[in-house]
Amino acid sequence: MKFIHTADWHLGKLVHGVYMTEEQRYVLNQFVQLIEEEKPEAIIIAGDLYDRSVPPTEAVSLLEEMLFKINVELKVPILAISGNHDSAERLSFGSSWYKHSKLYINGKIEESFKPIHINGANFYLVPYAEPGIIREFFQDSSISSHDDAMKRIVSEIEDSLNPNEPNIFVGHAFVFGGKTSDSERTLSVGGSGCVSVEHFSPFSYTALGHLHSPEALKHEKVRYSGSLLKYSFSEANHQKSVSIIELNSDGSYVLKERTLVPQKDMREISGYLEELLDPSVYQYQKVDDYLKVTLLDEGAIIDPINKLRQIYPNVMHMERRIELSDLRKKHTITQSGFERKSELDLFYDFYQEMTTSEFTEDKRRLMAQMIDDVKKGMVLV
């Protein structure tokens, strides 16, 4: 039994104001080609197919197009679950009709306990769910954490599990010991969102989504495939891939990872402005990659980001190594971290993250005024 494990496609993702849709299409076309070559018997997508509960229509169309190619044209069964970024109801709409062609999209916890049988293996599709949902579902008030919830779900599965066949758990969770990157939104603080890896011991393989790198968890049978693309600069050193699993009937397996190569990479560079604008420096680089640039220059520089963008059109983020004068501070982001930013800078970061439009001088003035008003207690709500 050969299957491919992928997760965290995050279709509709906006990174520093840039929609990743075309980049996602590019890599997904590669993925489709890889499926044609590998001829797997199933594809697992372990949650976060979309980046948000109401994705842009371009993302909706892209998902439909890719599922169609894989499932209808190549006739490969797909086993997908909703993640914390998906709306379970919206993503799984129509799943009753999909089943006939072996497209399984599960968003309902009640559907998690009956496995999908494919070529001798049993797949349990467990969507992401808040502990409250699981507590309600089992009418069990002792469930208060993700860990409690997962333990309960697995114990329910175990009641009817056939240990003589290979069993695969498909889930979307923060499994204990995992390292986070910036693009995985923090769900709960202080570890209460974590799930112990031990719960998955009844399964031959656990295909996880949520953390964006396979490196996030070192375990023989419980694995993250990693995300489709790099979705933040904290993932700049990741190598994105999908996991190809050749499962034996005794539950043992052979793993192969195949890399997905984006059209534009996401990288960090640093140097003095003059240096970075020097042809001898940039001529051997892929200048249209998505870049985070750290400038080492001290003192004032006029309009560095636009100068950089003349050479590197996709600079997404620029930092200065040093503190800047108050005058310039508002346009740049210091390395001193979250706590030391002004409200206006924090809003600017948020605005950049959430929109594609420019944060104009008018908007800045209005926002500054509003922040000021709030501080003075003038606003009534």
Added chain:
Amino acid sequence: MKFIHTADWHLGKLVHGVYMTEEQRYVLNQFVQLIEEEKPEAIIIAGDLYDRSVPPTEAVSLLEEMLFKINVELKVPILAISGNHDSAERLSFGSSWYKHSKLYINGKIEESFKPIHINGANFYLVPYAEPGIIREFFQDSSISSHDDAMKRIVSEIEDSLNPNEPNIFVGHAFVFGGKTSDSERTLSVGGSGCVSVEHFSPFSYTALGHLHSPEALKHEKVRYSGSLLKYSFSEANHQKSVSIIELNSDGSYVLKERTLVPQKDMREISGYLEELLDPSVYQYQKVDDYLKVTLLDEGAIIDPINKLRQIYPNVMHMERRIELSDLRKKHTITQSGFERKSELDLFYDFYQEMTTSEFTEDKRRLMAQMIDDVKKGMVLV
């Protein structure tokens, strides 16, 4: 060939701050029962399945539940198109998988020209589209109105139409001569949104959605089925029904209309407050209907809406027959119409229409301040 024509379900509709979901479920269950009795060979849903492009998840679940009952359990083919309230992309997601069980949901203009054949009849499913989309699709710059667009679409269909078989057009448009009611949002002013009824002459039957009453158009072969429920008080005198068509092989047909009875009706009542609160007046009424109450009293009355709601819990809207003093005006809506309302009153109406939360005194004060600021030109955006 027997089919049922319905349209304008508007799932997720909010009427005067009340979600109609449970009312819609009640009537749709009736509809399912009616299908069991009538045993039609197909169901047409002529657009506006949802009330908005991103419907609430309860509406998504309700649509899935009803389509499942009709299409999977009762095995009746469904022919649906997206209307102006639906998002074509979101509604038709997955339609490639639905087809195998004869669930057809078309949101794409390019899919309109190949008919669906069911038991000797040909159904053309033409989703709602703005003229610009049709202009782009045909690369025909002469298309500027809905009328031009429809003419072009029908001429494309005619190229391959078999006039010896019954042909049914399924569309969502404002066909000329139709009367509007308040709940059909005005799309274009001055008649440019209208489509001439003559375009549909090649078809044995044209099943329309958009206008909420079968009375909206008097034509032998081009018909509105009307909406599922009353969605505004301007529809208070409508009788909601679905149309049952027995189509002969020569294209002639017999029409039967079957009424859908809501759990709570939408009605208008008027009288003096004291009269309306008198048991002898209300004891024979269905007091939990959705009501618009017009009070005939002159002068000040203390808190009439709450007094009314003690007897009639679902008063959605209250009017006074007379102009009120400025002090009270802000809480009521005069009969003098749209043009004479203050900005604050207009916003209040809008707020009531769009939300379920209370428009508190704090919100009112803030909004009044904002309107004032805008008038003074203080706000920069």
